[in-house]
Amino acid sequence: MARKKNELEIQTLGKDIDKLLVQKSKPLSALWHSDLTLQEFKILDTYLARIDSHKPEQKTVIFSKKELEQLLDVKKINTEDLKLRLKHLVGNVVEVPNIELNEENGEFLLVTLFEEAKVVQDEFEQWKIYLECTEKAMKYFFNIENLGYLRYKLRCITSLTSRYSYIMFLYLEVNRFRKTWEIGVDELRNILNCENEEYYKQYKRFNDSVLKRIYKELNEKTECKYEYESVKIGRKVAKIKFTVKTLPREFALKEDIDELREQAVIEDKELWETAFRDANNGIYEFNKTQLEEIKQILLTVPKWKMPEYTIIPEDIDMTRYHYIAQKYAALNRQDQEGVIKNRYKYFLKMLKKDAELE
Numbered sequence: 001m002a003r004k005k006n007e008l009e010i011q012t013l014g015k016d017i018d019k020l021l022v023q024k025s026k027p028l029s030a031l032w033h034s035d036l037t038l039q040e041f042k043i044l045d046t047y048l049a050r051i052d053s054h055k056p057e058q059k060t061v062i063f064s065k066k067e068l069e070q071l072l073d074v075k076k077i078n079t080e081d082l083k084l085r086l087k088h089l090v091g092n093v094v095e096v097p098n099i100e101l102n103e104e105n106g107e108f109l110l111v112t113l114f115e116e117a118k119v120v121q122d123e124f125e126q127w128k129i130y131l132e133c134t135e136k137a138m139k140y141f142f143n144i145e146n147l148g149y150l151r152y153k154l155r156c157i158t159s160l161t162s163r164y165s166y167i168m169f170l171y172l173e174v175n176r177f178r179k180t181w182e183i184g185v186d187e188l189r190n191i192l193n194c195e196n197e198e199y200y201k202q203y204k205r206f207n208d209s210v211l212k213r214i215y216k217e218l219n220e221k222t223e224c225k226y227e228y229e230s231v232k233i234g235r236k237v238a239k240i241k242f243t244v245k246t247l248p249r250e251f252a253l254k255e256d257i258d259e260l261r262e263q264a265v266i267e268d269k270e271l272w273e274t275a276f277r278d279a280n281n282g283i284y285e286f287n288k289t290q291l292e293e294i295k296q297i298l299l300t301v302p303k304w305k306m307p308e309y310t311i312i313p314e315d316i317d318m319t320r321y322h323y324i325a326q327k328y329a330a331l332n333r334q335d336q337e338g339v340i341k342n343r344y345k346y347f348l349k350m351l352k353k354d355a356e357l358e
Contacts, residue, residue: 010304020049020154025144026282028098029170032191036093038163042071043089044113047131048141049154050167054266065127071158079119086117086129096140113137145267150174150284156222164192164210165217172224176281177332179246182231203230203237211240214312261319271317272298275324279332290344297348298324300355327351 022045036044043063050061069077072085094109101107111134118130140147150173160166171191175181185203189195192210200206211228218224224244231239264271273291276284285318286294298320304322331340331347340346 010071020046022049022150022152022154023053023282024048024150024152025140025146026148026150026174027098027140029150029174030097031094032167032170033193035092036094038160038166039072039085040089040092041163041166042158043068043131045154045157046071047133051141052266053144056138059138059141060130060132063129063131068129076286082119082129087118090114090117111137111140111285113117113140145282145284151278151282153223156224159221162213162217164194164215167192168214169218169222169224172218172242175242176244178244180241180243182241184239185237188240193216198216243324261317270295272320275321276328278327279325283302286344286347294348294351297351297355297357300357301351302354305354 024045028044028048031041046063046067047061050059063071065077065082068082069075077085079245091112093112094108096111097103098109101109113133114129114131114137115134116132118131118352120128122128143201150170152169152173157166157169159203160169185206186195194206194210200210207230215226215228226242226244228243229238229241231241233239261271262275264274267274267277269277272295273284276286284291301323303316303319306319307326327347328352330350331343334340334346335343
């Protein structure tokens with residue numbers, strides 16, 4: 001079958017998986033209570049990692065049968081079994097969070113994510129699976145900057161064997177900016193979709209059978225490193241305290257640096273500006289006029305006031321990226337302590353101090 005212009009073909013995960021980044025909108029990151037299986041989440045993430053989120057005209061992704069077998073964690077899948085699995089994926093209706101709806105009053109939005117899954121043999125008698133998202137779901141796949149989004153490496157989730165671990169990974173990444181926080185045990189059970197399991201009503205069982213296993217798998221297989229501890233009210237464990245370890249801001253691989261630059265070009269941003277997005281779940285807090293004023297001050301900050309970028313010391317763009325990331329982290333710390341009235345003015349003040357403008 002001839003390949004159409006609007007299709008992007010994947011071969012197999014192989015070595016390419018190390019370079020693939022999932023860019024997932026916040027609504028898609030909140031599908032905790034959907035009927036999607038772990039394998040279907042992996043297919044969704046692989047789809048997201050292969051599309052260009054700024055090219056909605058290219059919404060068809062082609063999987064090889066071998067790749068799909070890897071994602072489904074089976075050695076070999078026959079045509080009938082493949083048909084059943086794809087029927088479930090394409091026919092699955094999910095509830096998507098929508099800020100325009102009054103969800104507390106009972107309003108909700110149901111969406112079908114995928115419109116078509118076509119299985120054919122190519123001229124070499126190799127099986128190919130064509131997957132295409134629906135028209136209504138496109139706004140959650142493409143041009144998602146206004147929705148906010150998560151970015152993580154595809155390889156972080158392809159090796160996971162537990163749906164609980166996958167959901168916890170997303171939950172921790174969504175809340176990474178909080179560093180340390182607490183959540184009620186019942187609320188956490190609800191997020192993990194095991195609130196109706198009678199066996200897990202007792203905290204010790206929930207901890208031993210779910211939380212400890214998740215902790216072990218995520219720390220061994222992903223870059224999401226964290227700690228958790230129980231918080232008691234009286235004799236009862238009422239909350240869980242999470243502490244997510246900060247990801248290193250030094251990028252050891254040239255591919256990671258190139259990815260940052262490419263993403264900045266796609267978004268028509270300067271590299272240092274993307275530090276705001278990376279630290280704020282894909283959302284730019286400051287508007288275009290504010291960013292321009294920040295830029296004018298940033299250009300006057302002497303290099304010796306900035307962090308040393310050890311990979312390529314002479315790379316002033318990456319140095320400024322790390323400088324802005326550090327200052328933004330400091331802004332968030334101060335804001336948590338309740339000492340900031342205007343975040344933008346406070347951020348400018350920090351930069352002006354380094355630039356010796358006040």
